[in-house]
Amino acid sequence: xxxxxxxxxxxxxxxxxxxxxxxxxxxxxxxxxxxxxxxxxxxxxxxxxxxxxxxxxxxxxxxxxxxxxxxxxxxxxxxxxxxxxxxxxxxxxxxxxxxxxxxxxxxxxxxxxxxxxxxxxxxxxxxxxxxx
Numbered sequence: 840x841x842x843x844x845x846x847x848x849x850x851x852x853x854x855x856x857x858x859x860x861x862x863x864x865x866x867x868x869x870x871x872x873x874x875x876x877x878x879x880x881x882x883x884x885x886x887x888x889x890x891x892x893x894x895x896x897x898x899x900x901x902x903x904x905x906x907x908x909x910x911x912x913x914x915x916x917x918x919x920x921x922x923x924x925x926x927x928x929x930x931x932x933x934x935x936x937x938x939x940x941x942x943x944x945x946x947x948x949x950x951x952x953x954x955x956x957x958x959x960x961x962x963x964x965x966x967x968x969x970x971x
């Protein structure tokens with residue numbers, strides 16, 4: 840089960856999990872905060888990268904650098920176009936198989952193991968519960 844609390848505060852909006860982590864968010868005009876769409880992109884990137892890294896390392900190919908950029912354009916007021924995930928990787932020197940393993944793992948994670956990717960791809964239902 841995953842759950843966050845999102846609320847308006849004196850200084851804007853904040854999302855909190857039950858472990859005490861917080862993320863400030865806003866509409867896009869404020870400095871130092873994420874927009875909700877940026878958080879969605881961060882969730883997608885985070886889901887992929889925190890799964891790719893250990894799976895690649897478990898196979899004996901610890902990447903020197905592993906980063907990514909996740910990008911999307913709004914194509915309508917409330918609709919995103921395709922989301923592009925671009926990896927930035929530095930392979931270990933002298934490791935002939937690292938690139939092949941990384942690519943296989945990255946594809947498999949995106950297609951099968953990233954819950955956020957799956958939710959976006961399969962258009963997970965959103966249920967709205969309002970107070971009575």
